[in-house]
Amino acid sequence: MEIIRRNSDYALRSLIYLAREPAGTVVDLTTLATETGTPPLFLQKILQLLVREKVLISHRGAHGGVSLAQNPGQVDALHIIELMQGPLVLSICTNQDKACMRKQFCSLRKNFIRIQESYLESLRSLTLDTLAQEERAELQKIPGG
Numbered sequence: 001m002e003i004i005r006r007n008s009d010y011a012l013r014s015l016i017y018l019a020r021e022p023a024g025t026v027v028d029l030t031t032l033a034t035e036t037g038t039p040p041l042f043l044q045k046i047l048q049l050l051v052r053e054k055v056l057i058s059h060r061g062a063h064g065g066v067s068l069a070q071n072p073g074q075v076d077a078l079h080i081i082e083l084m085q086g087p088l089v090l091s092i093c094t095n096q097d098k099a100c101m102r103k104q105f106c107s108l109r110k111n112f113i114r115i116q117e118s119y120l121e122s123l124r125s126l127t128l129d130t131l132a133q134e135e136r137a138e139l140q141k142i143p144g145g
Contacts, residue, residue, distance in 0.1 A: 008084040010038040011046045012077060012131070015055070019072035019132035028065035046084070053083050072128035078120055088123075090116040 013036040018027060029047070033040040047066055050056040055075065056066045068075075081088060089095050093102075093109045094116045103109065 003088065004081060005085050007042070007046055008081040010036065010043060011050060011080050011084050013038065014043065014046065015050070015068070015072075015075070015080060015128050016131045016135055018056075018066070018068050019128040020136055024067055026059045026063065026065040026067045028063075032066070049083065050080075055080070055083070068128075072132060073130075075128045076124050077126040077128075077131070078123035081123065088116075088120065090119070 014032050017032060017035050018025070021027065029040060029044060032038070032047075033043045036043070038046075047056060047058075051058045051066065054069050057069045059065055059067065078088070091109075091112050093100055093106065094112045100106070100109070
């Protein structure tokens with residue numbers, strides 16, 4: 001089972017690509033789909049959600065496309081993943097809303113919560129800016145990149 005679903009992966013790829021570009025750069029759907037390896041129709045749905053959630057700005061017209069609506073240093077991977085697929089929980093027992101008769105003494109639950117919080121904090125620490133910088137550095141290592 002995948003924890004990070006395909007739509008979240010494609011959304012992050014697209015946002016990282018945009019974060020690599022100079023601020024305010026408008027990128028069209030075809031370019032974004034090609035550069036991120038995302039099927040265009042699937043990408044279009046993802047971008048619509050990101051525009052609706054004010055992560056992206058949509059630009060219409062002959063030179064239309066999308067651009068980042070926020071500073072890439074202020075947008076983290078967890079936020080994008082949860083926009084795309086809802087809250088991430090390791091197990092049903094780590095969902096605070098669920099009642100469980102073992103809740104007060106269960107060692108699994110206690111450890112699952114610790115693991116989940118560590119995982120979520122790791123995703124919170126990954127901003128689009130950090131990811132874009134890492135990707136730029138990796139691309140420079142590729143001949144012709």
